[in-house]
Each structure stands twice: as C-alpha cells, then as structure tokens.
Amino acid sequence: MDIIVPMQQTVDLVEELELNDEGTDVEREYLKFVANEWDEQALEEALLLKEAAGGTVTVVGIEETDVDGTLFSALAKGADRAVKLTGDFETGVSSHERAAILAAWLGDQSYDLVLVGVQSPEDLDGQTGVILANLLDVAHVSVAIGVEPHEGGVKVSQEFGGGIVQELAISGRAVVGIQAARQAPRYVSISRVRQAMQGGGLEESAAPQVEASSGTTVRRLYAPQSTSHAEMLEGDADAVAARILEIVRERGLVKSGS
Amino acid sequence: MGNDIFVLVEHTQGAVDDGTHELLGRARGLAEDSGGRTVACLLHAGATGAADGLAADVVLSVEHPSLEHFLPEAYVKTMAALVAEHEPRATLIANTTVGMDVAGGLSARAKLPLVAYCTAIELEGDELVATSQLFGGKLNAEVAVDGPAICSVVAGSFEPATGGSPDVEDVAPGGLDDLATSFLARVEPEASDVDITAEEILVSVGRGIGGEDNIELAQELADALGGVVCASRPVTDGGWLPKTRQVGKSGQKVKPKLYIAIGISGAPEHLEGMGDAELVIAINTDENAPIFDVAHYGTTEDLFDVLPALTEQIEAAVSA
Numbered sequence: 001m002d003i004i005v006p007m008q009q010t011v012d013l014v015e016e017l018e019l020n021d022e023g024t025d026v027e028r029e030y031l032k033f034v035a036n037e038w039d040e041q042a043l044e045e046a047l048l049l050k051e052a053a054g055g056t057v058t059v060v061g062i063e064e065t066d067v068d069g070t071l072f073s074a075l076a077k078g079a080d081r082a083v084k085l086t087g088d089f090e091t092g093v094s095s096h097e098r099a100a101i102l103a104a105w106l107g108d109q110s111y112d113l114v115l116v117g118v119q120s121p122e123d124l125d126g127q128t129g130v131i132l133a134n135l136l137d138v139a140h141v142s143v144a145i146g147v148e149p150h151e152g153g154v155k156v157s158q159e160f161g162g163g164i165v166q167e168l169a170i171s172g173r174a175v176v177g178i179q180a181a182r183q184a185p186r187y188v189s190i191s192r193v194r195q196a197m198q199g200g201g202l203e204e205s206a207a208p209q210v211e212a213s214s215g216t217t218v219r220r221l222y223a224p225q226s227t228s229h230a231e232m233l234e235g236d237a238d239a240v241a242a243r244i245l246e247i248v249r250e251r252g253l254v255k256s257g258s
Numbered sequence: 259m260g261n262d263i264f265v266l267v268e269h270t271q272g273a274v275d276d277g278t279h280e281l282l283g284r285a286r287g288l289a290e291d292s293g294g295r296t297v298a299c300l301l302h303a304g305a306t307g308a309a310d311g312l313a314a315d316v317v318l319s320v321e322h323p324s325l326e327h328f329l330p331e332a333y334v335k336t337m338a339a340l341v342a343e344h345e346p347r348a349t350l351i352a353n354t355t356v357g358m359d360v361a362g363g364l365s366a367r368a369k370l371p372l373v374a375y376c377t378a379i380e381l382e383g384d385e386l387v388a389t390s391q392l393f394g395g396k397l398n399a400e401v402a403v404d405g406p407a408i409c410s411v412v413a414g415s416f417e418p419a420t421g422g423s424p425d426v427e428d429v430a431p432g433g434l435d436d437l438a439t440s441f442l443a444r445v446e447p448e449a450s451d452v453d454i455t456a457e458e459i460l461v462s463v464g465r466g467i468g469g470e471d472n473i474e475l476a477q478e479l480a481d482a483l484g485g486v487v488c489a490s491r492p493v494t495d496g497g498w499l500p501k502t503r504q505v506g507k508s509g510q511k512v513k514p515k516l517y518i519a520i521g522i523s524g525a526p527e528h529l530e531g532m533g534d535a536e537l538v539i540a541i542n543t544d545e546n547a548p549i550f551d552v553a554h555y556g557t558t559e560d561l562f563d564v565l566p567a568l569t570e571q572i573e574a575a576v577s578a
C-alpha cells in the first residue's frame with residue numbers, strides 16, 4: 001500500500017503565545033514551531049501499516065517554519081520519500097487552502113491511502129483531512145485509532161465518546177484522520193535525524209497554485225478571560241502542599257486518624 | 259440565502275445525543291434573529307421516533323438503509339443535498355466524531371465557510387460571528403463570515419432545549435446506493451478494573467508526568483487520599499495507564515468531589531470530561547495553562563516537588 005502523510009507545522013503550545021500587532025493571529029515570526037502532534041500519530045500508523053503489509057510512506061509538507069526538521073525526522077523514522085512544497089506560507093495557511101494545495105499535488109501522485117492528523121491546534125476553518133477527501137471525492141473517516149488492509153481496501157477503527165469504536169470498511173482510495181496510532185510514535189535520535197539530513201533526499205517542488213479561501217475573517221484573537229480563574233497558591237512546594245491539605249481537609253476529604 | 263437554522267441530529271439508533279439538544283437550544287435564538295425556522299436534520303434507518311420532542315419547527319427526515327450506522331460518506335452526501343436544496347442561513351453541527359466528519363465534508367461539498375470549535379454564535383446583519391476555541395484552549399478567535407455558514411460546536415457551549423412538537427417532512431435520499439464505505443462492527447469498551455465515574459477522589463495525570471515510571475508518584479498520592487488515578491489522553495495513548503482511566507471527550511465524563519489535575523494543560527477535549535468536578539486543584543508549571551480557568555485552586559510549582567510533599571503531608575495527617 002502506498003501511503004501519503006501530509007505534515008503540518010504548528011506553534012508549540014507550551015510557549016507563551018504572543019499575538020501579532022493587529023491581534024488577529026499568533027506572532028508567527030518569533031514563535032517556536034513543531035510538527036502537529038496528530039500528524040506524528042498519522043505518520044506512526046502509516047509506518048506500522050507499511051511494516052505489516054509492505055508498500056511505501058511519503059511525507060509531504062508545505063514550506064512552513066522548520067518543516068525541514070519534521071520531514072527529515074520522518075525519513076529517519078522510516079518514511080521512503082519526503083516532499084517539501086515550496087512557496088510563501090510564513091503568514092499561515094487555512095485548512096481550505098492547505099487541502100486545495102494537497103489535492104492539486106496528489107493529482108500527480110500514485111497512492112492508495114492518505115493518513116493525516118485528525119485536527120491541528122489552529123484549524124479554525126475545519127480539519128484539513130476531511131476537506132481534502134471531499135475535494136478528491138474519496139471516502140473519509142475521522143478520529144481513527146487503527147487502520148488495516150482489508151479486502152483490497154482498508155478497515156478503519158473509528159472512535160466515539162466513552163471509548164465506543166465502530167469498524168468501517170472502505171474500498172478504493174481513502175483519506176483517514178488519525179486520532180492515535182496503535183502505538184505511541186517511535187522515537188528517533190537526533191543523530192539519526194542528522195544522518196538523514198546529511199543524506200539529503202528532501203525533494204522540493206513548488207506548491208501548486210490554487211484558488212481557495214476559507215471565507216472566514218478573524219476579527220481578533222485573545223486569551224479567554226475566565227470569570228473564575230483558580231486561586232493561585234503561593235510559596236514553595238511544601239507550603240503549597242500544606243495549603244492543599246488544608247483545603248481538602250476543610251471539605252472533609254481527609255480524615256485524620258482514620 | 260434563506261433564513262432557516264439547520265441542526266444535524268446525532269443519535270444512536272434513535273436515542274438523541276445531549277449535544278443535539280444544545281444545538282437546538284442555540285438554533286432557536288438564532289432563528290428568532292434571522293426570522294427563519296429551526297430545522298432538525300434527522301438521518302436514519304427506521305428511527306423516525308427520534309424526531310419526537312425535538313425543539314425544532316421542522317424535522318427533515320431522510321431514511322435509507324445506509325443511514326443505519328454512521329457512515330461519514332453517507333452523512334456528508336445527504337447533508338450536502340439538504341443544504342443545497344434549502345440554503346439555510348446557518349448549519350450547526352456538534353464537534354463530535356460524527357460532526358468532525360460531517361462539518362468539514364459539508365463545507366467542501368457545499369462550498370460554504372466553516373467555523374470550527376465554536377463556543378458562541380451570533381448573527382449580525384448578514385454576518386455570522388462566532389467564537390472559536392483554538393490552540394488547545396489557550397486562545398479564542400472572534401470570527402466573522404459574510405453570508406451562510408457552517409458551525410461546529412464544542413460540547414457544553416449552549417443550554418439544551420427540548421419539548422417541541424415539530425412537523426416531520428420526509429425527504430428522499432439521493433446518491434446513497436453506491437458508497438465506498440460499509441459498516442463492519444461496533445465494539446464496546448473493555449470492562450474496567452475500576453469505574454472512574456463512580457470515584458469521589460481522582461488524581462489525574464497528564465503528559466507533564468513525563469513517563470510511565472512516574473505514574474507511581476500519582477498512585478502514592480491517590481493511595482494516601484483513598485482515591486484512584488486517572489489520566490488525560492496522551493497518558494493512555496502512551497500505554498502508561500489503561501484506556502479505561504481516560505477522562506475527556508473520547509474517555510469518561512467524571513464528576514468527583516475532588517479532581518487533582520497534575521501536568522494536564524486543560525485542552526477543551528479534556529475539560530469536556532471533568533468540567534463538573536466539585537473541587538479542582540491543578541498543578542502545572544505553565545501559568546497560562548487553560549486548566550487554571552476551570553480549577554478552583556492552582557500552583558505553578560513543579561509537580562515533581564509538589565507530589566512527594568503533598569503525599570507525605572497527607573499520610574502524616576491521616577495517621578495523626
């Protein structure tokens with residue numbers, strides 16, 4: 001099975017998310033970017049599928065901040081091919097635009113399956129995978145936690161709330177939004193990524209020109225102002241622990257001498 | 259553009275999800291503003307009864323054997339046909355597994371803008387203005403769409419409405435006889451060693467705990483408190499704790515007397531499972547973590563310092 005995994009760069013949520021001067025987007029110029037964690041899950045599921053059933057894995061990324069590192073890391077993990085779609089994307093790419101670029105690029109590729117992260121932290125106008133599938137007019141399944149070969153197509157396990165899972169069969173090509181791979185994404189050492197970098201092997205081609213707009217306008221971006229922010233406990237760990245003990249004790253949740 | 263507000267009904271063989279009633283609650287207000295009707299879209303196979311009591315003016319009922327289970331393709335095609343025919347002002351879809359498949363698919367097929375992760379929706383003249391929860395709950399976006407729009411809605415955003423007596427209109431399905439997707443099986447979750455929904459004290463660990471070996475630190479605290487350890491999704495995905503211990507959108511909804519969140523950022527999908535806990539105490543080194551917006555008490559001290567200290571003090575208090 002030949003599998004394509006689109007990989008998106010997104011801001012590292014652990015960082016303080018500074019806003020641009022207009023207050024309409026995060027400050028993309030200075031923030032740290034990492035691979036979308038769900039795309040990492042999609043890559044892992046793709047590698048597992050390849051190991052079990054043969055075929056190839058191709059990762060493809062739009063030229064976003066630090067995408068090279070993500071693509072080389074995928075090669076080091078076992079992807080066969082990595083493609084960077086070049087262009088001016090520093091100011092952010094909507095899901096509709098991303099999906100349209102991928103759909104146009106996929107038009108020239110041979111593949112059986114696209115695995116993509118189920119969502120990203122900034123997909124304001126919807127999840128890329130499902131938009132892509134419907135542009136390509138192929139079947140789609142969201143929130144997948146497992147994909148296996150099945151009668152010439154695939155079997156997808158789709159997760160609902162409360163841990164209920166339904167299994168669906170898809171014949172022909174499909175785009176699947178991965179929530180979690182069957183196992184945690186594999187680790188790859190920095191030295192192996194460096195080796196991959198030295199080996200080169202990152203294909204570059206200009207991103208297809210597309211007419212696509214999300215139709216949405218961000219008026220402003222802001223940190224939610226909670227009316228009930230936590231009361232922050234002061235002092236070192238011992239002092240904090242003592243206050244927590246007091247609080248849970250007041251509510252009768254710790255019983256001395258019990 | 260018409261004035262009606264569409265809502266996708268989510269149901270399991272006729273049992274309507276709570277989220278649908280929340281959407282109908284907001285749809286009613288929007289329909290008053292737009293001067294249109296609240297229209298519930300019910301896709302099913304022999305579950306017409308699900309229309310009873312929906313807080314809608316009209317139910318569009320589409321019945322077909324391919325709609326017995328949730329097949330994403332069948333739902334998207336059906337909704338795209340309904341929306342093309344009726345041109346609603348807005349279409350509200352819950353941000354569930356079903357909704358994630360339908361909202362984006364509908365947006366692509368009907369060529370309508372989508373605002374995802376909505377927690378508020380208003381109409382301002384021809385514009386629809388929504389609040390979208392992004393970046394793991396750390397930032398909100400105020401988003402405007404000119405003209406008809408699709409909104410996918412975060413659970414718990416709106417007050418539910420029930421108790422209507424809608425007119426039911428049967429609509430013939432189209433394009434559902436030749437699908438690439440078919441239903442194979444439904445798998446219930448495995449039985450659990452503990453039922454975290456029944457526990458009064460939960461010590462919940464997130465990715466910040468760093469690895470399986472450190473779960474012990476939380477277990478010791480839980481033991482001292484007479485509670486149970488549960489977790490956020492990355493912890494169960496990583497196999498550090500069983501899946502049955504997962505709290506959140508795709509895990510369990512819990513309502514304990516005490517919920518101690520340790521190294522959990524408080525993403526919307528996690529908050530969906532524990533927002534109703536009576537007392538929430540959060541330990542997280544990131545002062546901007548959204549968990550502090552739902553916690554009653556919080557500390558930014560390192561969890562690896564707080565946990566041992568807290569366990570020791572509670573053990574001492576219990577045996578005093």
Ligand SMILES: Cc1cc2nc3c(=O)[nH]c(=O)nc-3n(C[C@H](O)[C@H](O)[C@H](O)COP(=O)(O)OP(=O)(O)OC[C@H]3O[C@@H](n4cnc5c(N)ncnc54)[C@H](O)[C@@H]3O)c2cc1C
Nearest residue numbers: 464465466490491506507508509521522523542543544561
């Ligand atoms: C369809 C879908 C369903 C989902 N369902 C669920 C669900 O049911 N449940 C769920 O939890 N998630 C769910 N998620 C995932 C969710 O979006 C988040 O990714 C997840 O909740 C993040 O878990 P976390 O808070 O443990 O990790 P992170 O967001 O990575 O947060 C870790 C936190 O630990 C803190 N930290 C790190 N080190 C320390 C330290 N030494 N001391 C103190 N604090 C520290 C960091 O500041 C950070 O805030 C779902 C996602 C999708 C797309």
Ligand SMILES: Nc1ncnc2c1ncn2[C@@H]1O[C@H](COP(=O)(O)O)[C@@H](O)[C@H]1O
Nearest residue numbers: 160166268269270271325326327328444
């Ligand atoms: N006929 C249906 N129409 C809409 N949603 C459904 C239908 N059947 C199932 N679902 C959804 O899919 C989930 C799992 O369904 P099932 O596999 O049928 O038990 C449920 O939580 C529902 O939200």
